[in-house]
Amino acid sequence: MEIKPDRKAWLQAGGSRCNTPPNTPPLASRLVLLGAPGVGKGTQAELLAQRLGACHLSTGDIFRAAKTQQTCALSPALSAALDYMKRGELVADETVLAMVAERVSCLKCEGGFLLDGFPRTVAQAEALEGLLKSQDIALDAVVSYELPLEKVIARLGGRRTCPKCKAVFHIETRPPKVPGVCDNCGSNLYQREDDRPESIRVRMQAYEKSTAPLTEFYAKRNLVLPILAEGSPEDIFARTLPALRLRSSGFAKSR
Ligand code: AP5
Numbered sequence: 605m606e607i608k609p610d611r612k613a614w615l616q617a618g619g620s621r622c623n624t625p626p627n628t629p630p631l632a633s634r635l636v637l638l639g640a641p642g643v644g645k646g647t648q649a650e651l652l653a654q655r656l657g658a659c660h661l662s663t664g665d666i667f668r669a670a671k672t673q674q675t676c677a678l679s680p681a682l683s684a685a686l687d688y689m690k691r692g693e694l695v696a697d698e699t700v701l702a703m704v705a706e707r708v709s710c711l712k713c714e715g716g717f718l719l720d721g722f723p724r725t726v727a728q729a730e731a732l733e734g735l736l737k738s739q740d741i742a743l744d745a746v747v748s749y750e751l752p753l754e755k756v757i758a759r760l761g762g763r764r765t766c767p768k769c770k771a772v773f774h775i776e777t778r779p780p781k782v783p784g785v786c787d788n789c790g791s792n793l794y795q796r797e798d799d800r801p802e803s804i805r806v807r808m809q810a811y812e813k814s815t816a817p818l819t820e821f822y823a824k825r826n827l828v829l830p831i832l833a834e835g836s837p838e839d840i841f842a843r844t845l846p847a848l849r850l851r852s853s854g855f856a857k858s859r
């Protein structure tokens with residue numbers, strides 16, 4: 605059974621520390637993963653985390669972790685955020701930004717980071733830029749996963765997620781060894797509330813309107829690495845790694 609980082613500092617904040625020490629790779633990777641909901645960002649983040657040692661930081665995972673807390677422990681902003689999420693709408697920028705600011709130590713982590721689901725609007729990208737600058741940190745690249753929308757929607761319908769270690773499966777393309785049971789930690793898998801057809805529709809609209817413009821935002825900063833998200837997760841991973849290596853070798857020369 606694989607031991608995964610518990611990401612406590614990211615999922616819980618409020619002074620929580622990770623139980624697993626960060627990996628300290630020779631060159632920490634600081635990446636943003638972009639792409640439509642369901643394109644496979646989380647799946648690639650898991651593969652990249654294993655290879656690069658960087659921590660998978662998903663804002664969606666923070667909300668889902670908060671949902672498992674007692675309702676009375678949720679702030680009004682967080683309760684509202686969970687309602688937005690259920691409907692497939694984006695959570696307000698100020699709620700998301702407050703949440704990320706509270707977790708700035710994760711951005712400074714010496715193991716590096718893989719941001720998944722954040723930033724999601726131009727306002728969030730601008731805020732992230734300011735936050736990283738204030739900590740003297742620079743992004744290495746923004747990996748943009750690209751796939752026609754109808755294929756993305758098929759991926760969402762079959763997704764099953766582990767409530768405990770957050771591992772992601774697909775009933776057809778990435779089935780767990782035992783149906784309904786997580787390969788990593790043995791918990792029962794579940795289907796996300798926002799993977800219902802009516803929420804999927806709203807999420808895709810929110811993506812087109814608010815998140816797709818981020819490709820241009822980061823292209824202007826010469827950070828975008830477009831990756832075709834066709835094929836198996838391993839195929840996509842095999843396309844991502846050389847693109848990152850090429851970029852970091854160019855980077856090393858220019859430093
Ligand atoms: P979030 O959790 O970030 O969800 P998302 O962006 O909608 O992305 P997903 O997790 O749905 O998809 P993914 O690309 O990670 O795909 P996955 O790897 O799972 O956000 C959820 C909600 O939280 C938002 O709607 C919003 O309300 C709120 N929120 C979060 N962050 C926010 C922010 N910054 N601002 C405002 N609101 C925010 O793969 C999908 C399925 O496909 C899986 O079953 C997988 O096994 C399968 N699969 C993966 N790769 C392949 C492949 N190559 N071939 C076949 N199947 C594959």
